[in-house]
Amino acid sequence: MIVLNERNMNVIQENLNMKKVAILIISLFIISRGIMLFEGYLGKNLFSSYVNPSTYVYNDYGTWQSKTMKLPDTVRDTKFFNIEDFNKFDAGWYLKIVEKGYDKYKMSEKHPAANWVFFPLYPMTIKAVHIVLPFLDYSIIGILLSNIFLIIALVYMYKFCIEIKGFSSDVGLKTLFFILIYPTSLYFSIMYTESLFLLLSILSIYYVYKKKYFIALIFASLSTVTRVPGFINVFLVLMTMLYQERKRFDHKLIGKFILYGIISGIPLFIYFLYLKGLTGDFLAAVHEQFNWGRVTTIPLLAYFKFLKYPYFGAYGGWDNGLISFIMTTSVFGGYIGIFIYEFIKRNIDFQEIIFFIYGLLLLLMPYTTAESMTSIVRYMMVSIPVFIYLGKMASKRKSINYLYTWLFLGLNTIYVIAFINNYFFVV
Numbered sequence: 001m002i003v004l005n006e007r008n009m010n011v012i013q014e015n016l017n018m019k020k021v022a023i024l025i026i027s028l029f030i031i032s033r034g035i036m037l038f039e040g041y042l043g044k045n046l047f048s049s050y051v052n053p054s055t056y057v058y059n060d061y062g063t064w065q066s067k068t069m070k071l072p073d074t075v076r077d078t079k080f081f082n083i084e085d086f087n088k089f090d091a092g093w094y095l096k097i098v099e100k101g102y103d104k105y106k107m108s109e110k111h112p113a114a115n116w117v118f119f120p121l122y123p124m125t126i127k128a129v130h131i132v133l134p135f136l137d138y139s140i141i142g143i144l145l146s147n148i149f150l151i152i153a154l155v156y157m158y159k160f161c162i163e164i165k166g167f168s169s170d171v172g173l174k175t176l177f178f179i180l181i182y183p184t185s186l187y188f189s190i191m192y193t194e195s196l197f198l199l200l201s202i203l204s205i206y207y208v209y210k211k212k213y214f215i216a217l218i219f220a221s222l223s224t225v226t227r228v229p230g231f232i233n234v235f236l237v238l239m240t241m242l243y244q245e246r247k248r249f250d251h252k253l254i255g256k257f258i259l260y261g262i263i264s265g266i267p268l269f270i271y272f273l274y275l276k277g278l279t280g281d282f283l284a285a286v287h288e289q290f291n292w293g294r295v296t297t298i299p300l301l302a303y304f305k306f307l308k309y310p311y312f313g314a315y316g317g318w319d320n321g322l323i324s325f326i327m328t329t330s331v332f333g334g335y336i337g338i339f340i341y342e343f344i345k346r347n348i349d350f351q352e353i354i355f356f357i358y359g360l361l362l363l364l365m366p367y368t369t370a371e372s373m374t375s376i377v378r379y380m381m382v383s384i385p386v387f388i389y390l391g392k393m394a395s396k397r398k399s400i401n402y403l404y405t406w407l408f409l410g411l412n413t414i415y416v417i418a419f420i421n422n423y424f425f426v427v
Contacts, residue, residue: 021169025154025176032180033147033189036416037081043417044085045078046071050317050423085420087139089427090118091191097123098130098138107281113292116285120271121225122193142191149195150188154179156202157384164209167392175391178404182387183327183411184378184426186419197227197382204233205355205384208240213260221264225271229365229382234264236358243351294369302373303328313425315372320425323411324373330407331380332363334400338389359385375427377415 048054048069055070072078087095093115102120105111122142129141136144154176161172179185179198188195200223208216220237224230238257245253275284289295303325311321339356342348363386366379380386394401419426 021158021172022155024173025158026151028173028176028180029147029151029154032185036186036189036412039413039416040081040085040420041078043420044081047417047421049421050418052422083137083139086143086190088419088422089424091139091142093118094123094126094142094191094193095138098126098142102275102278104278107279107284107287111291114279114284114288116275116279116288117292119193119225119227119230119285121222121267122196125196126191139191143189146191146195147189149199153195153199153202156199156206157387160202160206160209161388161391164206165388168395171391171395173391174394174401175387178387178390178394178408179381181405181408181412182381183323183408183415184381185412186416187378187381193226194378194382197223197230198384200226200230201233201382201384204237208237211244213237213241217260217264221267224264225267227382229362230268232358232361232365234261235361236354237264239354240351243354289369295371297368297371299364300367302367302371302376305371306373315374317424318427319372319374321373323414323425324376326407327377327380327411328373330404331383331386334393334404335359335363335383335386335389338393341393342389355385359383359389374425377411378427 056067057070059066059068097115097118097120102116103111103114105114125145126138126141129145130136130138133141157176157179158172161167161175162169165171179188188198200219203219204216204223206216207213207219210216216237217234220230220233222230223233238260241260242249242253242257272282272285276282278284281287306321306325310325311319313319314321362383363380366376390400390404394404415426
């Protein structure tokens with residue numbers, strides 16, 4: 001017979017609460033993805049494609065005529081989704097890596113833009129799952145994995161807010177809400193690396209705050225072979241470890257710091273070593289960035305250039321300057337403004353400062369490798385502290401809640417419709 005003492009009751013209650021939260025999270029996930037699918041369906045049928053000319057018809061009303069775009073007359077006439085509607089832009093590059101591997105050019109020879117700039121963990125994961133489930137298409141596996149990664153990331157995000165930060169359930173759910181309605185949130189659910197990187201990032205954060213440093217380091221090191229900013233996760237793990245263990249600061253802690261730093265570089269070192277054998281250049285993934293038109297610049301140079309030369313479309317439609325400017329202003333302004341507000345209102349320890357710097361680096365990183373704002377909105381979506389700060393402030397102030405909710409929802413609709421219709425600025 002099981003005796004239900006106070007401790008057992010607390011465990012049972014905690015498990016019941018977590019089940020309720022899990023249901024809420026999955027519900028938020030399903031609703032947000034469902035809304036985006038509906039937006040995409042409308043966009044596919046009611047808006048013009050960027051790459052294919054629309055069909056126009058003349059309507060004669062006797063006294064006057066009009067030229068209008070041909071639209072479906074009934075629901076039966078509408079076009080529904082196919083896998084190619086989601087398998088576009090960078091997804092095509094990852095699919096090629098999964099199917100054929102990395103390009104086999106030599107760095108010393110003239111070659112088109114090579115796929116070495118796309119890091120290997122995500123395509124390797126798809127390949128591994130395909131070995132187990134060979135009846136599933138690579139594209140289907142990629143989409144399924146991205147959504148699974150997203151759901152797990154949301155659960156850990158909530159756990160971090162409640163268990164580590166001590167926030168209310170309302171703050172935790174609002175944090176997830178902002179992630180799911182972010183303008184480029186669609187990329188969390190297609191064959192892109194965003195959801196995997198988000199998952200590895202929150203696992204790094206969660207476990208380093210739990211003082212499980214080696215586990216956190218493993219996730220952070222894996223993120224370095226998922227996306228370029230992965231080294232910022234390593235920075236967070238190492239700096240947080242130093243701060244949390246500062247009372248035991250001695251040669252052992254310094255040695256552990258150095259050893260962990262070396263271990264964190266192993267996955268990336270293996271990838272670079274592979275590229276050395278393939279291309280003859282150990283830093284092929286870095287040097288190839290120039291072949292993609294990416295150059296090192298002063299942080300935020302593209303943002304300030306917009307103030308001098310404002311534009312809508314640029315670079316053949318690959319950049320929508322106005323949307324990128326609005327999002328950069330709202331995200332940076334909100335993030336820094338909320339931190340300053342919190343700094344003034346309460347005592348903030350150095351660990352919180354590290355956390356803030358970590359989020360800021362993830363926002364600044366995209367602005368150091370390009371003179372335009374192409375992809376900036378998407379690159380900023382993996383900065384977890386941004387959403388946590390927004391979630392906390394939005395639960396206190398309705399004005400913040402309304403402002404960011406409607407801004408994100410409005411631009412999310414634009415991005416989904418533009419993505420389905422192949423508008424390049426969404427990349």
